[in-house]
Amino acid sequence: MRRREYLGSFELVVLLAVMRLDRDAYGVPISREIETATGREVAIGSVYATLARLEAKGLVASHVGEPTAERGGRAKRYFTVTGKGQREVRQTQQALRFLWEGVPQLQGGAA
Amino acid sequence: MNASQRPQIATWLLQTVLSGRHREDIIGDILEDSQERSRLWFWRQSLTAIFVNLGRDLREHKVLALRSVLIGTAVLWVLHRMLIPSLESLAPSADTASRWLRENGLQGVDVWRARLRLGDSVLTVRWCLGFVATGWFIAKLHRPYVTAMLTAYICAIFAWELFIGFSAPFPSTLSMMVHVFVVAPLCVLAGGVVAGAGTMISSGRSAKSVAMLGASTPRHMSA
Numbered sequence: 001m002r003r004r005e006y007l008g009s010f011e012l013v014v015l016l017a018v019m020r021l022d023r024d025a026y027g028v029p030i031s032r033e034i035e036t037a038t039g040r041e042v043a044i045g046s047v048y049a050t051l052a053r054l055e056a057k058g059l060v061a062s063h064v065g066e067p068t069a070e071r072g073g074r075a076k077r078y079f080t081v082t083g084k085g086q087r088e089v090r091q092t093q094q095a096l097r098f099l100w101e102g103v104p105q106l107q108g109g110a111a
Numbered sequence: 112m113n114a115s116q117r118p119q120i121a122t123w124l125l126q127t128v129l130s131g132r133h134r135e136d137i138i139g140d141i142l143e144d145s146q147e148r149s150r151l152w153f154w155r156q157s158l159t160a161i162f163v164n165l166g167r168d169l170r171e172h173k174v175l176a177l178r179s180v181l182i183g184t185a186v187l188w189v190l191h192r193m194l195i196p197s198l199e200s201l202a203p204s205a206d207t208a209s210r211w212l213r214e215n216g217l218q219g220v221d222v223w224r225a226r227l228r229l230g231d232s233v234l235t236v237r238w239c240l241g242f243v244a245t246g247w248f249i250a251k252l253h254r255p256y257v258t259a260m261l262t263a264y265i266c267a268i269f270a271w272e273l274f275i276g277f278s279a280p281f282p283s284t285l286s287m288m289v290h291v292f293v294v295a296p297l298c299v300l301a302g303g304v305v306a307g308a309g310t311m312i313s314s315g316r317s318a319k320s321v322a323m324l325g326a327s328t329p330r331h332m333s334a
Contacts, residue, residue, distance in 0.1 A: 027140030041152075044140045045160030048133045049167055070146060074139030 005057065007092050013037070014050045015089050018060060018079050026065065026076040051079060059085035117142075118150050121157040127307060128161050128258045130168065137164075161258070168259030175256060176263035179249045183264040183299075186248045190241045238290055239298045246302020261303045265296045 007015070017033040018025040030051075031042045054060045065076040081089070100106065125138055137160050145153050169176055246261055253260040272291045 027136060028144045031140070031144070041155075043159035043163065044137055044144070044156055045163040048137050048140075048160075049163045052131075052133060052167075068143070071139035071143045074135050074142070076139065077133070077136040 007088060008050075010046070010050055011054060011059075012089065012092055014047060015054065015059065015081055015085060019081050019086075019089070023078070025079045030079070054085065055079075058082060059088055112145050112148060112150060112153065116150070117145060118153055118157075121154045124161060125157045127304065129164055130255055130258065131164055165259050165262060168256045169263060172256055172259065175253060176260060179253055179260035179264050180267040182252060183245045183249050183267070186245045187241050190244055191237070235290070235294070239294060242295050242298035243302040243305070246299035247306045248302075249299075250303040250306035257303055257307065261299055265299055268295055268299075 013034055014030065017030045017037070021029050021033060027044050027047060031044050031047050034042045034047070051060060051062075055062060059082060060079050061082050062077050062079045065078050067073050067075040125141065129137060141153065141156050141160065145156075245264070249260050249264055250257045268291070
């Protein structure tokens with residue numbers, strides 16, 4: 001039986017950002033989405049390192065879009081979450097929800 | 112921040128050092144996002160992208176890194192075998208010239224010669240040429256992962272010198288440290304840059320278009 005690889009926390013964040021952005025998921029909006037959610041500056045290089053890892057695992061797929069002048073004539077690369085990626089996110093969500101509910105210190109919103 | 116306000120050195124580093132499948136995507140995203148950001152942000156993003164990329168290349172290509180260290184060591188050994196005799200032959204020529212000048216009444220030459228410490232200068236030149244050439248060879252032979260392979264070789268130089276207790280034949284500890292930790296890495300990187308510049312020129316890109324970046328066509332669009 002093949003051993004299941006669990007998602008890292010940043011991998012999960014990136015996958016969720018890609019899912020939220022849907023058709024507009026390329027480097028800049030993905031970074032902005034994560035920045036908005038976490039309140040921290042995100043390195044575009046780190047986002048791409050994670051996306052490359054997710055792509056190698058078959059959890060995201062990408063295609064090249066249109067080149068623009070503001071990118072120095074470079075094309076945007078759009079990412080989408082694959083069916084396998086969506087299943088992985090759902091399994092992680094279920095595991096986290098189960099663990100979350102079993103922690104009395106975190107019930108009721110008080111830290 | 113518009114194209115003319117971008118930090119030129121960071122832009123050049125990004126264009127020269129970054130490699131890998133998502134190279135053009137990362138550069139394009141940093142350029143696009145930089146329009147609403149500061150110069151400091153651009154520097155942070157560029158350096159992070161370079162280091163993340165470097166770490167990944169070294170992790171994924173350990174055998175290539177080992178090969179670059181072995182090739183670098185072999186090239187340096189061969190060059191020193193060739194360079195030592197030819198460069199050391201310059202010292203006797205300088206001695207002869209100095210004697211001739213002294214005999215013809217130019218006594219001050221000896222003072223200047225002592226100040227310049229000819230022997231040390233020859234050693235430094237030999238040291239620099241050897242490492243520039245080694246960097247050039249490694250860069251030419253490891254085209255897609257130049258930065259990672261040069262970094263692996265520089266780390267090997269540090270490790271070797273620390274392991275055997277500084278073998279470099281320099282007169283003082285300070286001089287030795289400067290040569291090992293500053294001059295050698297800079298020379299290796301310079302060799303890499305020279306090899307890269309040759310590639311850019313041969314593929315029809317001018318140095319200015321590389322520096323300007325924003326107005327240039329991507330060097331190699333990733334699949």
